Amino acid sequence: MRFSINNKPFVLTIAGFDPCGGAGLLADIKTIEANGCYGLAVQTANTIQTEDSFLECLWEDNSFILKQLKTLLERYEISAVKIGIVQNKTILLEILQLLKTYIQNAPVVLDPVLKSSSGYDFHYEALLSEEILKNITVLTPNYDEILQLSEEENLNIKITSIVKHTNLFLKGGHHPSEKGKDTLYLFNGQKFDFYPSEEKIYEKHGSGCILSAAMASYLANGETLENACEKAKKYTEKALRSNFTKLAYHL
DSSP: OOBOOTTOOEEEEEEEEOTTSSSHHHHHHHHHHHTTOEEEEEEEEEEEEETTEEEEEEEOOHHHHHHHHHHHHHHBOEEEEEEOOOSOHHHHHHHHHHHHHHOTTSOEEEOOOOBOTTSOBOOOOOOOOHHHHTTOSEEOOBHHHHHHSSSOOOHHHHHHHHHTTSEEEEBOTTOSSSTTOEEEEOTTSOEEEEOOOSSOOOOOTTHHHHHHHHHHHHHHTTOOHHHHHHHHHHHHHHHHTSOSSSSOOOO
16 A cells, blocks of 8 residues: 555655755755655766766666666655656656556656756757657756757747647746746647746756756646646745855745
């Protein structure tokens, strides 16, 4: 029998370990707990990094990742999943298949981290395949990332190719003309724009991790995808305003 906690849904993050706590599993767990959920984690990689430097990434063995995941899926009633860095398409597909086997109806947020904020390139293979997209709820790239996710050069064609299979939340931190404007493209053809607040914000290490983990948390609490995106953006902006450094506070 799988375990649950009354009124506090389980949210699972599948991501890398950042020892400074600004990104990856630690940032995800802080975000998940701050948004009324209980955080569980599966580690895909161990890193040596700080908020402004990246020295090394050691990928976990695929079989070990899947054993971690299977153990949690068999024990806990997981309400939503966030996926961050994974080594390649092969392990990502295996993760998604295992999730589908155990929790078919739980939303899955995929944050395709192609490069760390300190400049490390994770060398993702192209992710825009139907077999991946049809098994997630929403993809959350920024403008730089979406340009790298397939060989297609035209941005509108890239967007169309994604929303044929899943929902897309395009982050606007690198928007070429409207910085900070995020757009949600729904599978059903609807589109929603989310504009930044006018309050002063400060650059943060791991802001994409925070946003995707917050989104998963709100989905776990029963919000619609549109509302989850809006609330996740507001939570992320709160983290960006939390102090002058690159490490966010989760208050």
